[in-house]
Structures are given as structure tokens and as C-alpha cells.
Amino acid sequence: MTAAISARGLSKRYFLRHDRDWVSPTLRDVLSAQLRRAVRALAGRPVPASQTASEEFWALREVSFDLAQGARLGVIGRNGAGKSTLLKLLSRITEPSEGTFELRGRAASLLEVGTGFHPELSGRENVFLNGAILGMSREQIARRLDEIVAFAGVERFVDTPLKRYSSGMYVRLAFSVAAHLEPDVLILDEVFAVGDADFQKKCLAKMNNLGREGRTLLFVSHNLGAVEQLCTEALLLEGGRLAAHSRDVAGVVHAYLSRASTCAATEWHNAGTDFPAEWFKPLRVALTGATGATLSRAARRDEQIFLEIDAEITDYDPQLRVGYAVHAETGELLYWSEYTDGPAHEWPRLSSGRILLRAELPHALLNEGSYRISLLVGFGEGEWLIHPGAGGPTVDLELRGGFDASPRWTSRRPGLIAPDVRWTRNDGTVSPVVAGTLDRGTR
Numbered sequence: 001m002t003a004a005i006s007a008r009g010l011s012k013r014y015f016l017r018h019d020r021d022w023v024s025p026t027l028r029d030v031l032s033a034q035l036r037r038a039v040r041a042l043a044g045r046p047v048p049a050s051q052t053a054s055e056e057f058w059a060l061r062e063v064s065f066d067l068a069q070g071a072r073l074g075v076i077g078r079n080g081a082g083k084s085t086l087l088k089l090l091s092r093i094t095e096p097s098e099g100t101f102e103l104r105g106r107a108a109s110l111l112e113v114g115t116g117f118h119p120e121l122s123g124r125e126n127v128f129l130n131g132a133i134l135g136m137s138r139e140q141i142a143r144r145l146d147e148i149v150a151f152a153g154v155e156r157f158v159d160t161p162l163k164r165y166s167s168g169m170y171v172r173l174a175f176s177v178a179a180h181l182e183p184d185v186l187i188l189d190e191v192f193a194v195g196d197a198d199f200q201k202k203c204l205a206k207m208n209n210l211g212r213e214g215r216t217l218l219f220v221s222h223n224l225g226a227v228e229q230l231c232t233e234a235l236l237l238e239g240g241r242l243a244a245h246s247r248d249v250a251g252v253v254h255a256y257l258s259r260a261s262t263c264a265a266t267e268w269h270n271a272g273t274d275f276p277a278e279w280f281k282p283l284r285v286a287l288t289g290a291t292g293a294t295l296s297r298a299a300r301r302d303e304q305i306f307l308e309i310d311a312e313i314t315d316y317d318p319q320l321r322v323g324y325a326v327h328a329e330t331g332e333l334l335y336w337s338e339y340t341d342g343p344a345h346e347w348p349r350l351s352s353g354r355i356l357l358r359a360e361l362p363h364a365l366l367n368e369g370s371y372r373i374s375l376l377v378g379f380g381e382g383e384w385l386i387h388p389g390a391g392g393p394t395v396d397l398e399l400r401g402g403f404d405a406s407p408r409w410t411s412r413r414p415g416l417i418a419p420d421v422r423w424t425r426n427d428g429t430v431s432p433v434v435a436g437t438l439d440r441g442t443r
Contacts (some may be wrong), residue, residue, distance in 0.1 A: 002104065004185055004216035005067040005090065009099035012060040012085050059085040061240045062099070067233075069104075069184075072207070072217040074227035074249065076256050077237035079394055083220040086237070087111055087189050090218065105184025105216075106134055110174050119163035123154055123173055126162060130177045144180050151202065152176040167384045172199055179206050186210060188219035204230060222372070223331030224253050257329055257370070266295040268393045275392070279317055280377050280385055283354075284310035285393045287373070298398035301418070302364050305397070307373060309357040316352040319379045324359065326397075328416055329370040336376060361397075364420040368412040371397040 060082040067073050075083050088094050090101060091109040108130075117126045127148055131141035149158050152172040154165075162170065178186060186207075207217055207230055221227055227234060227249065234252035236244040244252045267286040275282055287295045290304040299305055307324055323338030339357055340347050348357060375393040378384040386392040412418075 002069050003066045003102075004069040004071070004105060005065075005101065005103050005218065007066075007090075007099070007101040008064050010060060010063040010086070010089055010096050010101055011058060011098035012082075012089060012094065013097040014057045014059055058240050060089070060096075060237075063237070063240075063242045064099075065235060065242065065245050067216060067218065069216055070211065070214040071233060072211045072231045073219075074231035074234045075218065075220045075237065076222075076224065076227060076234060076253065077243075081237040082240040083237055084111065084189055085240075087187050087218070087220060091187050103185060106182075107185040107187060108134060108178040108181060108183035109187035109189075110171075110178045111187070111189040117162055117170070117174065120161055122161055123149070123152075123158045123165070126173070127177055131181050134181050134183065136181060141181070144182075148173075148176045148180045151180065151206070153199075167378075167387070168199075175203060179203075179210065183215065185216045185218065188217070190220055190222070200226075221331065222327065224256075225330045225332060227331075228253055265394075265396050268395055270393075275386060279313065279315050279379075280320065280322070281312045281314065282309065282375055282377070282386070282393050283312060284308070285375050285395055286310075287395050287397055295397075298400040301366060301368060301399045302420075304363070305361045307359045307361065307395075309359075309375065310355075311357075312354055313350060313352050316350060317379060320350060321376070321378045321380075322350070322357060323376050325374045325376055326361075326366070327372045327374065329372070332416065334366070334371070334416060338376075365417055366397075366399055367416060367418040368399050371399070373397055 063082075063086060075086060077083050085094075087109065088111060089096050090103060091107065091111060093109075093111070118129065121129065124145070127145060128138065128141050131144075132138075149155055152169070152175070154169055154173055157165065157169065162173075165173070175188075178188070204226060207219075211217055211230075211232070217230075231249050233245070233247045234249040235242065236252050236256050244255050246252050268282075268284065270281070270283050286308045287299075288306045288308055289295055289299070290306075292306075295305070309322065309324075311322075313320070321338055321340070323336055323341075325336035326334045328334055337359060339350075339359070373395050375386055376384070377386040377392075
């Protein structure tokens, strides 16, 4: 079968600066520096070398694979494994430092909210713009316009400039455009991290239909359940390198979960330039115990666990939302919480400057297992600075043991959660059986 995508030795290299005092220069700074260097050279004086230290960083290294036409490939791995870099290379957003790839047919991609869209143009105009970029005629786009708009659910706003759209409306329209303009290859990054549950179901159904039509699909997702349900093969990246690629999707997912459980990160630190938002910059996210010490081991599900968020608010806005989302190891969103949970008089007060927020995770709620906790930051109802599960700061929680006193449950219960629910009888009678003595002879 013809390969829709063929990659050989794909690599991407970046250079990281290590000068703490370095700031991005203005055009005047650059021109002045070049002029000084030129004058020194003409005068025969030594030209000083740059004092800025840099480090070579390979975001992707020697990745090779073939993907047949009509295949659906799920790319999985931890944050920073190189997943988004691979998709950017295949979408030709950036060039590989080494290696080559061949992509046959017309490709459409959705990598970030708003990528390829112009905020000053209306939804309708952006549909025609994207179709033209894909090489479609105006008549071809017009035939699909109503279907695209209806799928995205933005009929009332189709002639509104995109800068007025919420992030949810943005991504719904972006996915709808990418999926309906008849691409031969569809490349998606974290499409299940945004949008509500109903839209995610529509996305899954549409992607299944595209696969049945013989179109090739390649997408990144932390939702491992969706990967197993949708994909015909899976690819695992670790540290920028290919760790596994197989049609045994469940096997690749199991390999990823096995590796992830041995390298859980309970603390995240900003490297200095990550998430340089104008209003809110996260500095540290960590899981801690009752004493405030960062967790360095698997926790019991009945002990106190806190999430600490250390951040800098440069310009406080009353509409600012800060919280976290908890995902199961298979990617399902279990719940999210914001600092405005509970009565208003109990909310912690936010203000400009350095802040430290602390949230206690619900006691004895989660089941034994592995969980991913993501920071979320936004404004109002739909404008996200950091969307949970879409590349933001995350920490890993490992829960082992700590079930309630019932002798019936000493290990993981069925289900995603395992709340400790107390039962009573209407007349108040309790069992004479005491903990530790329940066996077949006493039932």
C-alpha cells in the first residue's frame, strides 16, 4: 500500500540561551551593535565575541516511520517528548534540522487555536481563506460552507470577526474547516483538550468517517482512550526519540503507561521563558503533603495532598480564573477546580505581584492509580491563557493504598473514582462484624 507519510531520520535542533540578563533586542539595538562591530573591524580592532552562552537542544532526534494511506496514527508521550515538534515538521511550519520526509496529497493541520486564521476576518472569510490555502476553488469551498458552519455551531457568528470569538468557538471552527475541506492528510494536535464533551464526540465521529473514506489521520492526544478507540496504529516518543511504533495500539499505550509510572514528576518549574503571559506567569506547580514538603513518592489516597501554584500576576484582572484539572492515566477528565469554588467570602484574594495558591485535593475520592494534574488559567467564560491538557504546566500524582477500614477493599476498586461512602440502616442497627474478621464463615 502507498505510504501517505514517509519520514527518515527526522530531527529538530534548537539553541537555548543561558544569559539570565539577556532580553530581546530592539531593531535599534541590533543596528547599533552591527555598526560598532563594523567600525571596529575597519579600524583593525578586535571584535568581541558574544558573551551569551547557549546549549544545543534536540527536540526531535532521528525519527523514522511510514504511514499508509487511510491509516490513523496516534502520537503519544509525555510533555516535552517531541510530539508537537513532529507535527510542526510534517505541517511544514518549521524545517527539520536533519532528515527528510515525504507527504503525499493535500494536508490540513490544526496545531494551535487560531493557527492559520486571521482575527480581523469573519468566520466566513476565514473559511474561504483556509480553503484557498489548501488549493480549493471558491465554488468547492462554497459547497461545503453550510456544513462547516453547522458542525462548528457558529451559525449566528459566521460574519463576526474572529477576534470576538471565544477560544472554544475558535477551535470548533478550526477543526470543522480542517476536517471538511477534503484533505488527503489531516494533522491534529490535542484536539480533545479543548471544547466540550459533545463537541469531542462529534470530533471522534468525524475522524472515524474520514478514516473510512480513506483519508490519513495523524494526531497527538493525552486522551489514551480516544487513541485506542480511533487509531489503527500508535507511535510513542520519549525524549525526542522514537520509542515504539506498532499497529498494536493497546500495546503501545501500555508501554507508555508503564514508563510514565516510573518517572512521575510531582513538581514543575518555569525555565524562565515559559508562558510569558501579560497577566499571569506560572513559576512553580507542585504536589505537597501536609507538612508542605514536595511529594517524592506515591501517596496514600487517604492522606492530605495539596497542589501549590506559585505565580507572578503582572496586571491583575477581576475576571482572572486560576485552577487545575485532574485527568486519569487514560486521558479522561475527572474534574477541575478553580480558586472561586465555594462561597465568595472564602475565596483567596488575588492581586498584582507574587502569589502562592494552595488547594487541598478532595479526601479519599480518587481510586488507586496514576493521575495527571494540569494548571488552567483564563478569563471569563472562554478566553484561555493556559488551557488544561494543552501543553500547560502539569504534575503527576501516584496513589497507592489508603482505602477505608472496610476489609472488603484492600486494593484498587472498579471504576475511575473510589469515594468512601457511609451507609446506614433506617433503625440504626449496625453489623456485629468488626474490621479484620470478615471471612466466608461470618457472612
